[in-house]
Amino acid sequence: MLELKNLSFTVDGAGRDTEIIRDVSLTVPDGEFLVVTGPNGGGKSTLARLIMGIEQPTAGQILLNGRDITALSVTERARLGVGYAFQQPPRFKGMTVRRLLSLAHGSPLPEDVCCEYLTNVGLCSREYLNREVDGSLSGGEMKRIEIATLMARDLEIAIFDEPEAGIDLWSFSVLVKTFKNLSKRKHKSVIIISHQERIMQLADHLAVIADGAVADYGTKEEIFPRLMNDLNDSCGFREG
Amino acid sequence: MLENFEKELLKTIADISDLPGAGAFNIRRNGESAGRHSTENIVIEPKKDKPGIDIKVMPFTKHEAVHIPVIVTESGLNDVVYNDFYIGEGAEVRIVAGCGIHNNGDCDSRHDGIHRFHIGKNAKVTYVEKHYGEGEGTGARILNPVTEVFLDEGAECEMEMVQIKGVDSTVRDTKANLAENAKLLITERLMTHGAQTARSDVVINLNGDGSSAQIISRSVARDTSEQIFYPRAVGNSRCRAHVQCDSIIMDSAKIRSIPEIAANHCDAQIVHEAAIGRINNDQLTKLCTLGMTPEDAEQVIIEGFLS
Numbered sequence: 208m209l210e211l212k213n214l215s216f217t218v219d220g221a222g223r224d225t226e227i228i229r230d231v232s233l234t235v236p237d238g239e240f241l242v243v244t245g246p247n248g249g250g251k252s253t254l255a256r257l258i259m260g261i262e263q264p265t266a267g268q269i270l271l272n273g274r275d276i277t278a279l280s281v282t283e284r285a286r287l288g289v290g291y292a293f294q295q296p297p298r299f300k301g302m303t304v305r306r307l308l309s310l311a312h313g314s315p316l317p318e319d320v321c322c323e324y325l326t327n328v329g330l331c332s333r334e335y336l337n338r339e340v341d342g343s344l345s346g347g348e349m350k351r352i353e354i355a356t357l358m359a360r361d362l363e364i365a366i367f368d369e370p371e372a373g374i375d376l377w378s379f380s381v382l383v384k385t386f387k388n389l390s391k392r393k394h395k396s397v398i399i400i401s402h403q404e405r406i407m408q409l410a411d412h413l414a415v416i417a418d419g420a421v422a423d424y425g426t427k428e429e430i431f432p433r434l435m436n437d438l439n440d441s442c443g444f445r446e447g
Numbered sequence: 448m449l450e451n452f453e454k455e456l457l458k459t460i461a462d463i464s465d466l467p468g469a470g471a472f473n474i475r476r477n478g479e480s481a482g483r484h485s486t487e488n489i490v491i492e493p494k495k496d497k498p499g500i501d502i503k504v505m506p507f508t509k510h511e512a513v514h515i516p517v518i519v520t521e522s523g524l525n526d527v528v529y530n531d532f533y534i535g536e537g538a539e540v541r542i543v544a545g546c547g548i549h550n551n552g553d554c555d556s557r558h559d560g561i562h563r564f565h566i567g568k569n570a571k572v573t574y575v576e577k578h579y580g581e582g583e584g585t586g587a588r589i590l591n592p593v594t595e596v597f598l599d600e601g602a603e604c605e606m607e608m609v610q611i612k613g614v615d616s617t618v619r620d621t622k623a624n625l626a627e628n629a630k631l632l633i634t635e636r637l638m639t640h641g642a643q644t645a646r647s648d649v650v651i652n653l654n655g656d657g658s659s660a661q662i663i664s665r666s667v668a669r670d671t672s673e674q675i676f677y678p679r680a681v682g683n684s685r686c687r688a689h690v691q692c693d694s695i696i697m698d699s700a701k702i703r704s705i706p707e708i709a710a711n712h713c714d715a716q717i718v719h720e721a722a723i724g725r726i727n728n729d730q731l732t733k734l735c736t737l738g739m740t741p742e743d744a745e746q747v748i749i750e751g752f753l754s
Contacts (some may be wrong), residue, residue: 261732285738300665300693301751310747311737354739385674 209235214267242410250419261292288363296353311356346373404426460545461516474516506535522552528544536567550582558590569601580613587615599630610637619647623722627655649678653686668700679707682715690719
């Protein structure tokens with residue numbers, strides 16, 4: 208279980224403090240599939256980076272299974288079972304897809320297991336195993352490999368940052384079908400940052416993050432109608 | 448007989464841990480031959496007028512390899528060797544060279560390998576050369592290879608030249624001349640650390656129509672080491688060439704990369720790319736999110752980059 212308690216994150220921008228995350232408290236129990244949504248620049252990715260430890264909060268606490276992990280490094284959190292699929296995954300010259308998946312898994316993976324992970328994210332595995340994770344892959348391919356690196360790990364909490372971005376619609380619908388089952392098999396709890404209605408439909412709970420704070424939280428049955436109303440009322444909330 | 452540490456050196460530079468039981472080879476140790484063997488199709492003979500060997504590969508020889516590694520374990524030795532390769536028409540051969548220096552003394556140890564390749568019509572050569580230095584002494588480990596390649600019509604050559612580590616000073620000089628439809632691929636990988644210096648000059652002359660060349664250079668410079676790369680592709684015909692230099696810079700190292708392309712023919716197509724930069728922060732973070740320490744992550748990134 209992941210608990211965020213009164214989490215705040217302030218940066219010093221142009222001589223004055225800017226609050227990116229404001230007093231966020233959220234609980235993600237075991238078995239939960241939480242979708243975080245909200246406008247661009249609202250603080251969703253920052254929240255994910257705070258949970259992973261890439262950024263340090265200026266106030267508040269992060270607890271994993273009751274243990275305070277706020278002061279732990281990225282490496283330490285990863286070893287406790289926190290995983291994060293980047294919105295824009297970095298590329299590595301000279302590293303093969305198979306090597307990256309093995310690094311994610313923590314030990315060399317047999318070919319057939321690697322292939323399974325790749326097939327699950329819609330990549331023809333034989334073609335990709337020995338390809339390098341470099342500039343020769345498209346944005347969509349990179350995103351799918353990024354998802355596969357999380358599927359190769361048994362995690363306490365898996366965070367996916369806009370997994371759909373850059374993936375074509377056809378592949379996306381295939382991915383959505385398997386995503387929840389796959390992830391639930393490997394991960395105790397899942398947070399997905401997404402704007403896609405189809406991903407929101409998978410959620411047990413939805414959290415709307417706007418202006419660095421939790422603007423709304425509830426089951427998808429509660430949140431969805433309100434979200435749609437907001438969309439109809441103003442264009443300011445709409446995005447791709 | 449080879450000592451154990453000499454066997455280790457051989458393994459590092461040529462993937463063999465002793466004198467090979469079969470196949471063509473010449474092992475040079477401290478300026479002298481420590482073993483030589485020819486086969487029916489590959490004949491190795493010592494030169495009469497200067498140190499070195501002539502390696503003759505008969506036309507249409509297939510699936511054979513030659514190992515010609517050099518080890519220097521005597522501190523203060525200055526070894527110069529001239530090796531000429533004559534690859535017959537249509538032959539396909541793999542050549543494994545390389546030099547390992549173990550210097551435990553306070554005098555400089557140096558090896559200059561001067562290699563000339565005459566690659567016959569439609570022949571195919573794969574050449575692997577690894578350079579490596581080790582030892583506790585204050586004496587420097589110096590390697591200054593000169594490589595000259597002549598590719599006849601339709602000949603192909605793939606050269607992989609690697610400096611693993613421990614080489615204090617290197618000046619590499621590589622030249623290639625390509626006839627019609629000849630094809631050349633040079634992959635250079637180099638790592639410097641401490642106060643080491645490395646310079647690599649490459650000139651490729653694309654003289655024949657339909658010839659093509661690719662130079663891929665990847666390097667990592669750490670500590671206070673310095674590197675200079677000067678690859679040049681000269682198109683004298685209807686040809687294609689691509690030069691790519693990519694370096695990771697760390698600590699207080701310095702790197703200069705000066706790719707040059709020249710066309711003396713209106714149908715020459717030549718491209719170059721060059722980049723120098725530190726390890727990307729996102730790459731480090733990504734690997735840390737997989738449970739690696741920042742130090743391990745750095746090592747994995749460098750290993751991949753130089754693989």
